[in-house]
Amino acid sequence: MLSQSIEDYLKAIYEIESSEGKVSTSALSEKLGVSPASVTSMVKKLSERKLITHKRYQGVKLTPAGRKIALEIIRHHRLVELYLKEALGVPWDQVHQEAEKWEHVLSEDLEDRIDKFLGYPVTDPHGSPIPRRDGTMIVRQCNALVDVEPDTLVKVVEVSDHDPELLRYLGGIGLYPETEMTVVSKQPFKGPIIVELTGKEHPIGRNAAKYIMVEKARN
Amino acid sequence: MLSQSIEDYLKAIYEIESSEGKVSTSALSEKLGVSPASVTSMVKKLSERKLITHKRYQGVKLTPAGRKIALEIIRHHRLVELYLKEALGVPWDQVHQEAEKWEHVLSEDLEDRIDKFLGYPVTDPHGSPIPRRDGTMIVRQCNALVDVEPDTLVKVVEVSDHDPELLRYLGGIGLYPETEMTVVSKQPFKGPIIVELTGKEHPIGRNAAKYIMVEKARN
DNA sequence: AAAGAAATTTAGACAAGGCTAAAATAATTT
DNA sequence: AAATTATTTTAGCCTTGTCTAAATTTCTTT
CATH class of the missing domain: 1.10.10.10 (Winged helix-like DNA-binding domain superfamily/Winged helix DNA-binding domain)
Known part of the structure; x- marks a missing residue:
């Protein structure tokens, strides 16, 4: 152990x-x-x-052995995050800190039960891929929002879970993984990036935009 | 902490x-x-x-302070036991060892969510009372099965969770908290106690019978 | 290329929580 | 009541994972 x-x-x-x-x-x-x-x-x-x-x-x-263990822990973490949100309604800005503790005490048996309960999910509430039991993980190709040109329709792939504050803001404007939105403009002098979703425009700071991963929407 | x-x-x-x-x-x-x-x-x-x-x-x-903390941990433990059984279908002989780990990492917020999910339950899967948040706990009046006279109709109140083996046996014969059964006889020379439930008779060793708490059924 | 700055490692200490062996105290037997 | 046995405590040590201060090594700047 x-x-x-x-x-x-x-x-x-x-x-x-x-x-x-x-x-x-x-x-x-x-x-x-x-x-x-x-x-x-x-x-x-x-x-x-x-x-x-x-x-x-x-x-x-x-080493491969070390990576295997790291991915097991990350699998625990992300499964627990999703489970807490789905089964117990924990808000997405709180699941990370709970999962930090739970990831270390999850038995294999419970891991399987949770995986099954969730229908063998592929991503956690922030859009991060959940490693498989065998230690493999699908990585989606994407860009940071901060690097996207204006006037592009993008789909949110993943949002960093490190800052609850940011997650609350994004949740408030309806910006979640799988959400589509348009990058309207990038304000000069390191100003915010303006995105449009559900008909409204919202500013997103450059710094925050580093932590929002998107892909070009097919349109 | x-x-x-x-x-x-x-x-x-x-x-x-x-x-x-x-x-x-x-x-x-x-x-x-x-x-x-x-x-x-x-x-x-x-x-x-x-x-x-x-x-x-x-x-x-x-001390009162120490008791308060002990009861909080026991509350965590028992809520988790019941939660694992109800929400994830963990068999009752396994919930104890899982809860031993989870009881230490349960936040107040999650405790409340689980409590609510379960409908503010009063006992865990083994029939043990769940302490309330305020540190009080209702203790039910009961006797060990080993001390009951033959020919008595009893209701199971609580079963010790310390031995998974015993729990599997009891589960197998359908002996759970709230189950009613008749104490048929106590075999001599420290032999087993024979109980009848769902029409069948089953032997229960004296030692095991120390860990099964019952009350006289009203009849 | 040398000096100064930044990053990394070494050395040594500390707190938690465990252990063994020996000493002290309490309980039991004769 | 004395002797033996059992329980509890003390003394001293170990491991884990952390820390600070000092010594190295590497990087950056001039």
């Missing part, structure tokens, strides 16, 4: 690997909210256990 | 207090599966935090 700490590190490494490519000590330190020195010592332990590889002063990489 | 360990100790103390009256170091050691020395040191910590009182070489007692 792996400690919760180890699971958290592996998950964080996976996530940074996906978004940044390189996984540095400081990035991990930042993400996990622990000191760089603590990261170094845990990295040493994870290397010894062959869950990651590590070259001093250069980053860290998951 | 309290550590999982502290929560486990408080719950164990509550349970031993209920069933044995006196809570000794060795009883705790046994129940929690840790050495007596470990219990002593944790007891010291819990005393300092005013969650229990302790006189050297005599037992331990919960």
Whole structure:
């Protein structure tokens, strides 16, 4: 059995690997909210256990074994997020923090029951793909909203779950995964991006728009 | 926030207090599966935090604050047990071990949602009363099956959840809380107790019968 | 290319929560 | 009542996962 700490590190490494490519000590330190020195010592332990590889002063990489575990945890996390929303009506801006705790205590049996209850879902409430039991995961091709040209019809693919505040705002304007909307304009001087959905226009800050992934709608 | 360990100790103390009256170091050691020395040191910590009182070489007692916490954990445990059975179809002999983990990660918000989903239930799948949020709990008056005279019609009130094996057997013969049955006979030489339910007779060992609580059925 | 800045690692400490072995106290037997 | 046995506590150690401060190494700037 792996400690919760180890699971958290592996998950964080996976996530940074996906978004940044390189996984540095400081990035991990930042993400996990622990000191760089603590990261170094845990990295040493994870290397010894062959869950990651590590070259001093250069980053860290998951081994296949480590990646498998990371994906199991992420699977737990995302299944639980969706379950809490569907079965218990937990609002989408709260499911993440609950799932952070639940992901570590979910038995295989319960994982299967939840998966079945939900009808073997493919994405969580934020549009993130749910890894399969075998450790594979379908990644959808998409762009950050901030990079889309004005006058484009797009479909929301995925929204980052890291900021509840943002999720509440987006929920308020009806912006969810699978929603279609038009990028109306990008205001100059790093101003907001204006999108139109359900007939209304809404401003979305550039920073927030980095965390909203979309694809061109076929039209 | 309290550590999982502290929560486990408080719950164990509550349970031993209920069933044995006196809570000794060795009883705790046994129940929690840790050495007596470990219990002593944790007891010291819990005393300092005013969650229990302790006189050297005599037992331990919960303070009102400690009891409140113990009951909160037990409330979590029992709500989760029932929830897993009702919402996800987990068999009653498995809900206990799942709940042992979940009881520590349940937020107040989720507790309320589960409580509501279940229609504010009063007992868990084993018939144990679910403490209310305010820290009160209704205790039903009952006797161990082993102490009942033959030829009595009884109603099952509660079955201990500590042994999955026993629960599977009882489930197999249809013996659940609220079930009515007749105590047919007590075989001599510490032999089994014979009960009749749904027209069939079934033997129940004396030891098992200590863990089945019943009340006289009104008839 | 050297200096300064930033990132990483090492060294050493600490808190939690466990353990074993030995000492102290209480309970039981003779 | 003394001796033996059982229970509880103390003393000291270990592991996990964290921290700070100091030493390295790498990167950036001049």
